[in-house]
Amino acid sequence: MNRIIIALTMLLTSLPLLAEETEVRITHFDERDGFTESYITGVIQDREGFIWVSSWNGLSRYDGYRFVTFKARPGDGCPLETNRINGIKELANHNILCKSNNRYYIFCPKTQKFSLPKQMDRSWQVRPY
Numbered sequence: 001m002n003r004i005i006i007a008l009t010m011l012l013t014s015l016p017l018l019a020e021e022t023e024v025r026i027t028h029f030d031e032r033d034g035f036t037e038s039y040i041t042g043v044i045q046d047r048e049g050f051i052w053v054s055s056w057n058g059l060s061r062y063d064g065y066r067f068v069t070f071k072a073r074p075g076d077g078c079p080l081e082t083n084r085i086n087g088i089k090e091l092a093n094h095n096i097l098c099k100s101n102n103r104y105y106i107f108c109p110k111t112q113k114f115s116l117p118k119q120m121d122r123s124w125q126v127r128p129y
Helices: 002-018
Strands: 040-045 051-055 058-062 067-070 087-090 096-100 103-108 113-115
Touching (some): 051 087
Antiparallel strands (some): 058 067
């Protein structure tokens, strides 16, 4: 979490150097916006522009207006052993690779479901923040 704050602070403080007139707006998200977790473990932006956030409470997608969180719930058949996701990465097929408890899971944005990978790829390296 501290790394994210530091990175965002560095980015926001360098923006005025790129343009003469720059307006910076900082938005804080909470439960009213659909964001329910304060411990963030990863953030990526996919090719469609969505922001994906991994946390100790699942995987969340931000569309610019609100968050939607995807996680395992009792009886839903989800293979996730825990909703604590330690890091994420977008794959070439637009799916989201999630690492949880040293295991990998694939989240398909189209079906909005988690699955176990059929095979592992050596290029899969998910590093938490």
